[in-house]
Amino acid sequence: MGKRTVSRRRFLQATGGGAAALWVPRRVKGYSAADMEAMTGEGRMEADVSKWELDTPALCVDLDALDANLATLQETVAGNGIASRPHAKTHKCPAIARLQMESGSVGICTAKVSEAEVMLEHGIERVLMTTANVTPFKIERAMALTRWYPGFVHATDTPRNARDLSDAAQAAGVTASVVVDVDPGGHRTGITPGRPALELAQLVDGLPGLRLLGMLCYDGGSQHVHGFQERRAQTLGRLAPAAETCQMMRRAGLNTEIFSGGGTGTYNIDHETPGFTDVQVGSYVFMDAQYLAIGGATDGDVYSDFEPSLTILTTVLNSQYEGRVTTDAGAKACTINQPWPIVKGESGMSYRSGSDEFGTLRYENPSRTHQVGDKLELIVSHCDPVVNLYDQMYATRDDRVEAVWRIAARGRSA
């Protein structure tokens, strides 16, 4: 009995999801990713599990902090007379997109068509894809989305691309909603503001397969400018040509119901740009070490408008050398973005995740030290690429796991 009742084949099947622990008689407490997934119905936990019992590395989101961030954002933008259209590239998680829509957002953004597919399939029906699709293959995929989800919005930034979109829409028997992507000066994507953008909008307006909804102008280069006044001055300056373009479109009788842009760094500034309608905030739900460092309107040193909700749990693997310990969360769990992750609740120590498999925690003037097997919690360096390393995140409140959320668009970079 015992060992022999489980055939090797059945073991192989059972472990298909890396879930060896599921059938092994359990003597110790602890939960792998596969265990946790097996314990959830519709994402909700059916058992009482502390986050400290999770196998590590594990990605956690604190629900109290997340709720507070959703409320702060929505109250601020509503008070300023604009809307929010959060960017799902940050979380890649339909459960969070749903919370954003419930909190009052007018839609969500995605960067890639594969992300849009995931969000639309999961019931988030108002999706604006902020990147132009340029290959016939991706344009066809995007038109398939328009066919089923009329709330899907395409971006375009060249006349040639607008004509391609119109041809594909007509071939698919749909009318595609389109915004013109305007360059804020970074020359990364978008068309030059002023006459080139206006003429593109006029072209879109006249093409048989397209319906012009307005424009977008994402000023990524201003989001992490240190200091609120410096950030404000820079982004208002960089958005001025886009605002003028918006006025030109209005004077020409074109639809400007969407003038989307901005982000977590400028969410309380963007309403000052004339014609601006909605802010594409991403990181505000999670916060990270990069945003904490930029300073805010009320606190010049720390950007405290939003609370850090996203953390990585890690375990100490080696504590036998002076002044340092080694953990199980390296670059594959944390990325190598800087500033490095911050050990939550501690001081006088610095974490580095430069090694692929291991993290290094060095003590300078530490508030505590750690032994092999201890778990610690890290505030992430840069939330977007960190989330993209995990298949699921654990939604916790008061350190209890309330839900396991699939990061369903993880890896959707195409």
Place this chain on the structure above:
Amino acid sequence: MGKRTVSRRRFLQATGGGAAALWVPRRVKGYSAADMEAMTGEGRMEADVSKWELDTPALCVDLDALDANLATLQETVAGNGIASRPHAKTHKCPAIARLQMESGSVGICTAKVSEAEVMLEHGIERVLMTTANVTPFKIERAMALTRWYPGFVHATDTPRNARDLSDAAQAAGVTASVVVDVDPGGHRTGITPGRPALELAQLVDGLPGLRLLGMLCYDGGSQHVHGFQERRAQTLGRLAPAAETCQMMRRAGLNTEIFSGGGTGTYNIDHETPGFTDVQVGSYVFMDAQYLAIGGATDGDVYSDFEPSLTILTTVLNSQYEGRVTTDAGAKACTINQPWPIVKGESGMSYRSGSDEFGTLRYENPSRTHQVGDKLELIVSHCDPVVNLYDQMYATRDDRVEAVWRIAARGRSA
């Protein structure tokens, strides 16, 4: 008919894998990740597809280069009287582990127990896990592997951990094979060489649940030292205490059938360390910009022992600004490791993937320029974390896709 015969529900099901293109009447050529997976039986392609038809970003491995790298490594180490035990943390791909075993490797290594589970489940039965498991939960998972796969080898680096392993082995009714992890001086993992390591080996040898197989000493800090002679001098010096430990173990009558270590940077040096048995090469299968830069024994400028086989295909999204284009492969497709990715076959241009979603290619004295929709191929910056971003890689020969390989241990960081 047409549109109406496909219900919305069926569309939702069909697109579950992001495979909208599967049912849409296809007018254009192109293949998404889901398309490619649907076209393979047992990983082998059933259709004739050029890699240039793949939707991007896409991860490709050139089979001619991969084959050459496997042969070069194996011939060299065999000629030097040692073996290879390649590290699967690099590729996380059972198909490549199988090729490595077929080429003559004595086993493979993994860094994490979740990686070991994947490799063992896929028929790679000789796995040495190079990291000690320190939590009761992970130790229990590892002992479950020993129960089914006697070829699984554990690492340990403290007496306390060795006792924990022995207790868990006895509770699981198994005898666990163990190597002692010895620190080469980086103080990251491993026990101090000399007496501490010897005493740990003696303890392991005497514990009832364990079987001592020898030791490992991974000198990660020497792998990327620039210049062959500098690299050789450093690693031989750093491994000397471990070699002395190995001799002490032998004199004490302990088993030293395994003395594993080294990597792609020292594969043709490690045999000079007395007692050394096998090299834990990882990157040699793929190569990357980081390793190309270190220089080799025959070519001081470029490490040309192995051929770059791993590339990322990317598409130009914007070419309307002077001196640069924007592509669809940013940090989420390439990581932000440096040196930055190299555009294969071109010169006078530099690529950066510092932005999450977009790559930037700047022209200095370019061998060619690119237009919107053009595809280009990048040699990756640092292969390990890049592979960890993708669910599959396309195995190509002469630019035809021969197989789609699942990166089955992708994201297995626990």
